[in-house]
Amino acid sequence: MQASRDQWSSRLVFVFAATGSAVGLGNIWKFPYMAGENGGSSFILVYLAIVFLIGLPILCCELMLGRHGKRNTMNLFRRFNRDYGTSNQWSVIGWMGALTGALILSYYSVIGGWVIEYIFKAAGNMFAGVSSEVIAAQFKSFVADPMQLLLWHSVFMGIVALTLAGGVRGGIERAVRYMIPLLALLLIALIGYNIATLDMGTALNFMFDFQPEKITPAVVLAALGQAFFSIGVGMGAMMIYGSYLPEGKPLLGLTSVIVVADTSIAIFAGLAIFPVLFAFGIEPGQGAGLIFNTLPIAFGQMPGGVIFGTLFFVLLFIAAWTSAISLIEPMIAWGVENRGWGRKGATWGISLIVWLLGLLTVFSFSDLSDVKLFGKNPFELIDYVTSNILLPLGGLLIVIFAAWILPATVAREEAGIEPGRDLIWKTVTRFLCPAAILIVFYHSVF
Numbered sequence: 001m002q003a004s005r006d007q008w009s010s011r012l013v014f015v016f017a018a019t020g021s022a023v024g025l026g027n028i029w030k031f032p033y034m035a036g037e038n039g040g041s042s043f044i045l046v047y048l049a050i051v052f053l054i055g056l057p058i059l060c061c062e063l064m065l066g067r068h069g070k071r072n073t074m075n076l077f078r079r080f081n082r083d084y085g086t087s088n089q090w091s092v093i094g095w096m097g098a099l100t101g102a103l104i105l106s107y108y109s110v111i112g113g114w115v116i117e118y119i120f121k122a123a124g125n126m127f128a129g130v131s132s133e134v135i136a137a138q139f140k141s142f143v144a145d146p147m148q149l150l151l152w153h154s155v156f157m158g159i160v161a162l163t164l165a166g167g168v169r170g171g172i173e174r175a176v177r178y179m180i181p182l183l184a185l186l187l188i189a190l191i192g193y194n195i196a197t198l199d200m201g202t203a204l205n206f207m208f209d210f211q212p213e214k215i216t217p218a219v220v221l222a223a224l225g226q227a228f229f230s231i232g233v234g235m236g237a238m239m240i241y242g243s244y245l246p247e248g249k250p251l252l253g254l255t256s257v258i259v260v261a262d263t264s265i266a267i268f269a270g271l272a273i274f275p276v277l278f279a280f281g282i283e284p285g286q287g288a289g290l291i292f293n294t295l296p297i298a299f300g301q302m303p304g305g306v307i308f309g310t311l312f313f314v315l316l317f318i319a320a321w322t323s324a325i326s327l328i329e330p331m332i333a334w335g336v337e338n339r340g341w342g343r344k345g346a347t348w349g350i351s352l353i354v355w356l357l358g359l360l361t362v363f364s365f366s367d368l369s370d371v372k373l374f375g376k377n378p379f380e381l382i383d384y385v386t387s388n389i390l391l392p393l394g395g396l397l398i399v400i401f402a403a404w405i406l407p408a409t410v411a412r413e414e415a416g417i418e419p420g421r422d423l424i425w426k427t428v429t430r431f432l433c434p435a436a437i438l439i440v441f442y443h444s445v446f
């Protein structure tokens with residue numbers, strides 16, 4: 001058995017931490033530009049369907065495996081081997097997840113750095129009275145300067161490492177309690193401002209007008225990847241959070257809270273951004289710069305924009321921070337529990353590797369912007385491979401393991417599936433989830 005492991009101090013704290021992991025740049029930075037690149041409503045409606053039909057059950061499975069096994073994600077499957085005779089090869093879920101988490105964090109940290117820069121831009125009143133062209137030019141010259149990106153990337157990774165070095169209780173819990181509700185409130189205020197001053201109709205049509213003919217395999221794959229990324233499922237981050245969760249209380253309810261919170265915030269972000277975009281004739285498919293080219297326009301024009309803008313980027317930074325820490329927690333826990341490394345040494349060592357990988361993204365907007373593989377620069381490639389391939393693949397293995405390999409009683413107890421609902425649960429986890437992922441993969445390849 002393991003030496004005693006850290007645990008969340010209460011279930012509520014776990015819900016905050018898991019929601020903190022789910023809500024991040026994926027909701028506010030990535031969701032709008034992915035929707036913008038993939039035709040708006042067709043992407044968003046597919047996304048919503050995937051989140052609830054596939055993402056939610058898989059998240060529940062992931063949490064369930066973590067809580068039931070009570071070990072780090074690499075070691076967990078050996079315990080299942082001991083208890084249930086399942087194959088040790090399922091450990092690939094943990095290893096692949098560790099790699100995925102490091103790759104995601106490598107670019108996540110760079111974008112987190114952009115957010116820090118924008119805190120200072122907003123606080124320095126850089127947006128007031130300037131045109132949308134000037135705001136776009138500010139962004140362009142910022143990302144073209146690798147030294148600036150490197151500086152903020154280092155700061156962001158440093159903060160992540162400091163937090164993680166403190167351990168579960170000391171570090172993670174404190175960060176998440178108040179910030180997510182505050183972020184939601186601020187987004188609602190922004191939406192209120194849009195309703196008062198801008199035309200919402202075009203944006204609402206863009207986001208929700210159902211146009212089935214625009215749903216292509218590429219759109220569905222993008223929505224699948226975004227759903228996994230935004231909920232934070234498929235690489236073991238939630239599994240490790242689940243492993244710090246005390247027994248009791250069925251997981252399905254907790255899972256729904258996390259998923260609903262995550263999805264609402266993404267939709268809020270869309271409603272905050274798209275009206276501004278249409279009012280100022282900004283291109284929705286421009287990629288990663290979208291929120292940095294739209295929201296500052298709104299902040300520049302509204303009364304109190306300096307305060308709103310600064311607060312917004314501070315909150316976005318905190319949301320990014322509470323997500324980032326979950327991405328390498330599995331690996332750190334493995335270093336501590338299996339290798340006997342000190343928590344601090346494990347954290348700084350792994351963070352250094354991620355920092356180095358981040359250089360690929362730092363230079364993707366300048367020196368490496370023309371170095372393309374499959375038409376993508378290094379940042380776009382890492383993002384594509386992790387979100388669209390590795391996370392859904394991880395999710396597929398998780399749900400197959402949970403639904404087909406583990407004894408069914410485990411799910412019944414951990415998730416809290418009532419006898420009458422057993423058939424629904426089994427249909428969804430055994431058939432619907434795996435089939436849906438396989439079908440999307442198949443159509444994207446052929």
Ligand code: TRP
Pocket residue numbers: 021022023024025026027104228229230231232233234235237238323324326327391
């Ligand atoms: N969900 C976070 C976001 O939306 C990012 C994140 C945290 C994540 N943990 C994860 C993504 C695990 C994939 C897997 O920004």
